[in-house]
Amino acid sequence: MIGTGDRGRSPLHAGPRTKPAIANSRVPSGTEQLCLQVQQLSLRQQMERNHFLLERLHASSARLIQSLETGDAFEAVAEIIGNLIGSEEVAIFDYCASNETFSLAWSWGVEPVAMRHFTSGAGMFGRAVREGTSQFRERQPEHLLLPSENQLTACVLLKSSHEVIGIIAIFGLLPQKNRLEWTDYELIKFLETYATIAIQFQRLQTKQVAP
Amino acid sequence: MERLRKCVTEEEKSREKSIPRGQRMREMATKKILLVDDSCTARLVNRMIFSQKTNYELISAVDGKEAVERAQREKPDLILMDIVMPRMTGLEACRALKKDKETEKIPIILLTTRGEERFVQEGYASGCSDYLTKPVNDAELLDLLKAYLGE
Numbered sequence: 422m423i424g425t426g427d428r429g430r431s432p433l434h435a436g437p438r439t440k441p442a443i444a445n446s447r448v449p450s451g452t453e454q455l456c457l458q459v460q461q462l463s464l465r466q467q468m469e470r471n472h473f474l475l476e477r478l479h480a481s482s483a484r485l486i487q488s489l490e491t492g493d494a495f496e497a498v499a500e501i502i503g504n505l506i507g508s509e510e511v512a513i514f515d516y517c518a519s520n521e522t523f524s525l526a527w528s529w530g531v532e533p534v535a536m537r538h539f540t541s542g543a544g545m546f547g548r549a550v551r552e553g554t555s556q557f558r559e560r561q562p563e564h565l566l567l568p569s570e571n572q573l574t575a576c577v578l579l580k581s582s583h584e585v586i587g588i589i590a591i592f593g594l595l596p597q598k599n600r601l602e603w604t605d606y607e608l609i610k611f612l613e614t615y616a617t618i619a620i621q622f623q624r625l626q627t628k629q630v631a632p
Numbered sequence: 633m634e635r636l637r638k639c640v641t642e643e644e645k646s647r648e649k650s651i652p653r654g655q656r657m658r659e660m661a662t663k664k665i666l667l668v669d670d671s672c673t674a675r676l677v678n679r680m681i682f683s684q685k686t687n688y689e690l691i692s693a694v695d696g697k698e699a700v701e702r703a704q705r706e707k708p709d710l711i712l713m714d715i716v717m718p719r720m721t722g723l724e725a726c727r728a729l730k731k732d733k734e735t736e737k738i739p740i741i742l743l744t745t746r747g748e749e750r751f752v753q754e755g756y757a758s759g760c761s762d763y764l765t766k767p768v769n770d771a772e773l774l775d776l777l778k779a780y781l782g783e
Contacts, residue, residue: 507766
């Protein structure tokens with residue numbers, strides 16, 4: 422009886438349906454119990470990781486929203502990177518598409534003079550603009566890195582409707598942090614969009630205030 | 633056995649009924665933690681961890697000076713404190729709190745980005761009970777709090 426589901430089943434055919442119930446009532450062997458426990462543990466770990474990430478995304482979002490009022494979008498970005506990703510060496514660059522240059526807009530924990538060497542043509546900065554995606558040092562072939570990019574961990578591309586407006590350069594990680602983790606990549610993805618909005622908002626506000 | 637189980641359940645229910653809800657909440661939130669950090673992001677994350685995963689009461693301060701004042705006034709059960717802060721650093725605040733008879737017994741956990749050995753040693757020398765580095769791992773932090781404050 423196609424399309425009727427169980428409604429068309431005769432009680433006489435109820436036999437096979439009881440089989441799984443019998444199978445379920447069987448006491449699981451030691452190995453099966455162990456497998457179940459491992460599965461449960463793995464699920465729990467995944468849930469905890471997701472919870473951990475959501476907490477951080479929520480806090481980052483709240484901080485960026487707060488920056489709309491306080492006008493400290495750059496500081497907010499640095500706080501998020503310092504407290505949640507684990508780097509106290511951050512620089513934010515503006516990108517000028519007409520002459521393909523980067524200019525330092527703000528920095529924290531790095532020498533501003535050392536920031537002159539980043540050009541849009543080559544290295545991670547150039548690739549970020551060309552490919553339209555953030556670049557990470559650990560995913561770069563060694564021979565493509567510029568000498569000035571030795572300390573660079575990530576180039577976070579700030580993009581607004583396909584237009585590159587700048588880059589957040591994350592340099593050295595904190596000594597107790599060896600590498601970027603899964604949650605860090607997710608936070609960086611978040612920053613690509615939301616930090617762009619906060620920074621642009623701040624710029625528009627400055628323009629509006631200035632006659 | 634069944635009767636015994638029923639009895640215990642009823643006993644629990646009657647106890648719950650006899651204690652007003654407000655009082656039950658107060659009983660659960662007996663431990664008070666003072667969180668000191670000049671970073672709003674850090675305060676937000678920690679507030680979220682505490683509100684969702686614990687029953688501890690959380691109060692906060694934005695620098696060492698405010699931390700000392702709040703600790704003297706509110707006598708928290710534990711202080712979680714950043715090191716690099718304006719007006720008064722975490723290390724200075726830690727020393728000040730340990731000098732004061734009223735606050736000397738409050739355990740202080742320093743929570744900072746400074747993970748280098750010399751900073752850790754300096755932290756312990758200032759009188760802190762423990763030292764955690766940022767970015768904070770929820771589980772590690774909660775385990776440490778449990779160790780000091782109980783469940």
